[in-house]
Amino acid sequence: MKLLTKTTLYIATLSLFLFFIMGIVFFQFLKNMSLSELDRELTGIKEVVDEIFPHFLGGQLYGLPGVDSISIQPAWPGIEPGDRFGDTLMFDTKSNQFRTFRYLQFQSEHGGDLYVVKLFKSTMPADKLVERVTLMMTMMVILFLAGIFFLNKFIFANLWKDFFDALEKLKQFDTVKEPVKLGEPDIEEFMDLKKVLERMTFRLSSDYKELREYTDHTTHELQTPLAVIRTKTELLMQSKNLGLNEMQLIQSINSSADHLSRLNNTLALITRIENRQFTGRKEINLGNLLDDHLEKLHELVVIRGIQVDRIYTEKDLTFIMDQGLADVLITNLLKNAIVHNVDGGGILIEIDTDRFVICNEGAPLSFNEHELFKRFSRDIRKTGNFGLGLSLVKKICDYYGFKISYEYQQQQHRFTVVLP
Amino acid sequence: MQILIVEDEASLMESMVSYLEMEGFRCEQAADYHTAIGSMDKHDYICLLIDLNLPDGEGLDLVKIARQNHDRSGIIIISARNTIEQRVRGLEVGADDYLVKPFHLSELVARVHSVARRTRMQGEEILTFGMIRVMPEARTCFVDDGKVDLTRKEHDLLLYLMANRNRVVTKESIADYLWGEYGGGYGSYDFVYTHMKNLRRKLVDAGCPDYIKNMYGVGYKFSQE
Known part of the structure; x- marks a missing residue:
C-alpha cells in the first residue's frame, strides 16, 4: 500500500470514529436540551392554567397559546398526585399523521373537585432543529475529510517530493553506474537522508569498481606467470636426457598450469558478465547460430557416434545480444550436451516461437539438481572440467533476462531457455 | 628464416x-x-x-x-x-x-x-618427413607415391606433428590447436586420442613406418628414431 493511501486511511478512520462518538454525544445533548426546554415551557403554562381554570370549566376556553392541545378530566380514584412529564403519540389533524407530543400532567382543584389536566406540545420543531444541526454536522465531517485528503495529497506532492525523487533515483541506481546525486532538500530529515544515501551509493560504487579492477588485474596478472610456467615446462620437456618419469612429472605441472589458466579465463569471463562489461548488441538468428556451432562441433559429435536432430518450428527466432556472449552461451550448452551424452546417444534441439530446447541422453546427475547452475558443481565421475560451463550459461541468461530451466526425464537431460 | x-x-x-x-x-x-x-x-x-x-x-x-x-x-x-x-x-x-x-x-x-x-608462397610447397610428403595448400598427403585420404582434422594434426617433429607435444596443445576455443576441458583429449589413432592407422596402412610415438601420460612425439 502506498504511503499516501495508508496515511489518508489512518486519518480517515480515526476522524470518522471521533466524529461518530462526538455525533452521538452531541445528538443526545441537543435532544435533552430541547426536551428540557419543552418541559420548562409546559411548566410555565401550568401556572397560567391554574389561574384561568374556571374558564375552561365554563367551556369558554378550548385552547391556550403555547400548547397544541389541552385535556381536562375529573380525577379518578387511585391517581398519583403531583406533576408528571411524558411522551405520547397523537393523531395530528393538521398533518393527518401521528406525531410525538410532550405532555405535562397535573392535578388541579376547583370547587372541591379534583381534576386531571394534561398539556400537550408537539416535539416537531425541536426534532427539526436536532435534524438540521445533525445534517450540518455531517456536512462538516465530509468537508473536513475532503480537506484532509487534499491536504495530504498536497503534503506528499510538495513536502515529500525530495523523498520520492531520491527513491526514484535509488531505483535506477546500479553499482556499475555513477553514485546517486540528489537535489538540495530544505527539510532537515531529507537533508540527512540525502547525505546518507549519497555516501552509501558512493561507497557501493567505489567498492564495486575496486573489486572489478582487482579481479580484472588479478586475472590478467595471473596469466603471465602461468604462461611462463607453461612455456618453461614445455621447453624443459624437450631436454634430451629425460626419462619418461621426469617427463610425466613435467607434463603434470604443465597440465595443471594449463588447467589453472583455463579456470582463470572462465572466472574472468564470469566476472566480466557480472560487471556488465558486455554491451554489444546484435540481432542474432538463433537457428543459424546453432547450426554454425554444430558445424564446428561436428567432429566431436561424429567421434562419439551421437545423432543430432533439429526441429526448428520457428526458423527466424532472433534475439539481440552480444555476439561473443551468444557464442559462449551456445557453445557451452552444446558442449555440455555432447560431453554428458552416452556413446551413440542423441541430441535433440528444438526452436519454438519464444524458446529453444537442448536435450541430450545421459545418466542422471550425480548431485542435486539445484546445484546444477552453481559454480564448481560438477560430475565427480568425470575429471578435467571445472563445473563452470553451466554457471556461465546461467549468468548470460540472467544478464539478458532469459529464463533457463532444467529437467531430467526418460534418461534425457533437458535444458529449456525461454526468451523474454 | x-x-x-x-x-x-x-x-x-x-x-x-x-x-x-x-x-x-x-x-x-x-x-x-x-x-x-x-x-x-x-x-x-x-x-x-x-x-x-x-x-x-x-x-x-x-x-x-x-x-x-x-x-x-x-x-x-x-x-x-x-x-x-x-x-x-x-x-x-x-x-x-x-x-x-x-x-x-x-x-x-x-x-x-x-x-x-x-x-x-613460392608455388606449392612440399613438406617431407621420412616417407611422408604433404602439400599443405592442396591438403594432400602421400606415403611413397600412394595418396593417403585424410580428413581435415587428421591433415591438420599431421601438419602439427610435422611442425613439431622430434619434439614432445602434449595432448592439451593438440586439442587447443585442433579445436581452439572448443578444445580443452575433459572429453576433448579422448578426441585427440581418436584422431591420433586414425591418423596412425592410415599412415601405417599406406606402408609408412609408425613415426608417432605415444609417450604415456605425457603426449606424443613424431620422430624417425
Missing part, C-alpha cells in the same frame, strides 16, 4: 626464442614498441610475433605500420586479450593469426610454420 618477436615479458620472450631457435628459426627480440619499429625498418622477417600490450605503445599499431609499408611478413598477434572483437580487430588491420596467451610453444611453432608458408 628470421623472426621478430615483440614482447615485453622477458621470461616469455626467452622461452619463445629458445623454442623457435630449436626449430631452426633465427629470432630478433624487441621488448618495446620503438625497438620494434627500428628492427622492422632494418630487416625483412618471415614472421612478426607481436604482443598487443607494450609499455610504450599499442601492438596493433605495429601491425598497421607493417601493412602500410607493404611488409609481406606473416604477422601473428600474441595477446592475453581474448574477445571476439579484439580478434576480429587484429585480423582486420592485417594480422594473419591471433594466438591467445597463454599458449603452447608447440602451437606457436605450428602457426609460425603455417604463416611463414603462406607468406613465402
